[in-house]
Amino acid sequence: MSMAGNLRKVTGLGRVGGLRKVARLARRRPRVDLSHPARSPLGSSVVNCVTYQDGVRVPGCADLVDAVRLVRKTGEGFVWLGLHEPTAREFAGIAELFDLHPLAVEDAVEAHQRPKLEHYGDTLFAVFKTVCYVEHEQLTATSEVVDTGEIMMFVGEDFVITVRHGRHGSLGPLREELEADPHQLAKGPAAVLHAIADHVVDDYLNVTDAVQADIDQVETEVFSENGARLDPGRIYQMKRELLELKRAVVPLGRPVEDLATRPIRAVAPEIQAYFRDVLDHLIRAKEQIAAFDELLNSILQAHLAQVTVAQNEDMRKITAWAAVIAVPTMVCGVYGMNFDRMPELHWQFGYPVVMTVMAGACLALYRGFRRNGWL
Numbered sequence: 001m002s003m004a005g006n007l008r009k010v011t012g013l014g015r016v017g018g019l020r021k022v023a024r025l026a027r028r029r030p031r032v033d034l035s036h037p038a039r040s041p042l043g044s045s046v047v048n049c050v051t052y053q054d055g056v057r058v059p060g061c062a063d064l065v066d067a068v069r070l071v072r073k074t075g076e077g078f079v080w081l082g083l084h085e086p087t088a089r090e091f092a093g094i095a096e097l098f099d100l101h102p103l104a105v106e107d108a109v110e111a112h113q114r115p116k117l118e119h120y121g122d123t124l125f126a127v128f129k130t131v132c133y134v135e136h137e138q139l140t141a142t143s144e145v146v147d148t149g150e151i152m153m154f155v156g157e158d159f160v161i162t163v164r165h166g167r168h169g170s171l172g173p174l175r176e177e178l179e180a181d182p183h184q185l186a187k188g189p190a191a192v193l194h195a196i197a198d199h200v201v202d203d204y205l206n207v208t209d210a211v212q213a214d215i216d217q218v219e220t221e222v223f224s225e226n227g228a229r230l231d232p233g234r235i236y237q238m239k240r241e242l243l244e245l246k247r248a249v250v251p252l253g254r255p256v257e258d259l260a261t262r263p264i265r266a267v268a269p270e271i272q273a274y275f276r277d278v279l280d281h282l283i284r285a286k287e288q289i290a291a292f293d294e295l296l297n298s299i300l301q302a303h304l305a306q307v308t309v310a311q312n313e314d315m316r317k318i319t320a321w322a323a324v325i326a327v328p329t330m331v332c333g334v335y336g337m338n339f340d341r342m343p344e345l346h347w348q349f350g351y352p353v354v355m356t357v358m359a360g361a362c363l364a365l366y367r368g369f370r371r372n373g374w375l
Helices: 003-010 016-026 064-074 088-098 102-110 172-179 189-222 232-261 269-335 350-371
Strands: 046-053 056-058 078-084 116-120 123-133 146-155 159-165
Touching (some): 088 159, 123 189, 146 189, 172 189
Parallel strands (some): 078 159
Antiparallel strands (some): 116 123, 146 159
């Protein structure tokens, strides 16, 4: 019998007393592998629910209530419940079973929270912003570069509840990695908290590396021969996407620092050493984002300067050609006046002389402007 299969009915109840009835109905369902959201039947928010003892998955648990009772009776192991975008009704039974604070439950259901770390009695509530690099063939003024999601965690003495929001950031592969290392998983819920924090921060570094490639491409095009004709919307789009990445990374600094340095009941000192490594990686990601922001500002200023220089270059060319054309215009204007008596007006060589003078003056002006770089 699948504990996660039973839980899909549990999440729709507000009282623990109804869990037994649901469990009896669920016994007729086939076992389903819920390691990934795509495998979760009936569109349920339940991704997986597993009990661990000594870092090893415990098979054959009857239902969630029995699993929690087993863990608390023996005083060993913990329950890891994974959810994906649950509704308030689905989460009500779980909140009552684990005695979760209503404010934390509201944040977990509504999402759109800043990264943070809060304490509610013996329960630790953490919010992480997940990021994903969106592949694109060519960066445009409307290209999506960074996609964000959220992972909320309730960490207690004998349970871990993860609530994921967004189209990416599946924890299935991470769960498999942890199960392959029973020694680390045996350290309890704090080990899961560290693994998820480390996974999220590593994704930050992967995304910053991918974003750097896009920035390098924009920088190369800006300083190319036709850089002044580059669409500035592409630079602004990169700054907008970088701002979204910054909102995910920067606020996480304080929570991770607290996990790494401050004494927290739910986090053993031996686990805090691992959080210091996560903090180092997070600082690196923050420094890269700050450097990208400064670089994009410089690229934008350089592009605007190139546009100004190109406009000045065009104005100089227009001015030079206007000066060249002004000479014949002036001469033709003078001799176009209808005076009866004008010098050389009836002279036999007047026309060729005037044409020669105009051509010579225009040629002299052209060579002068050419020599000075105006043409």
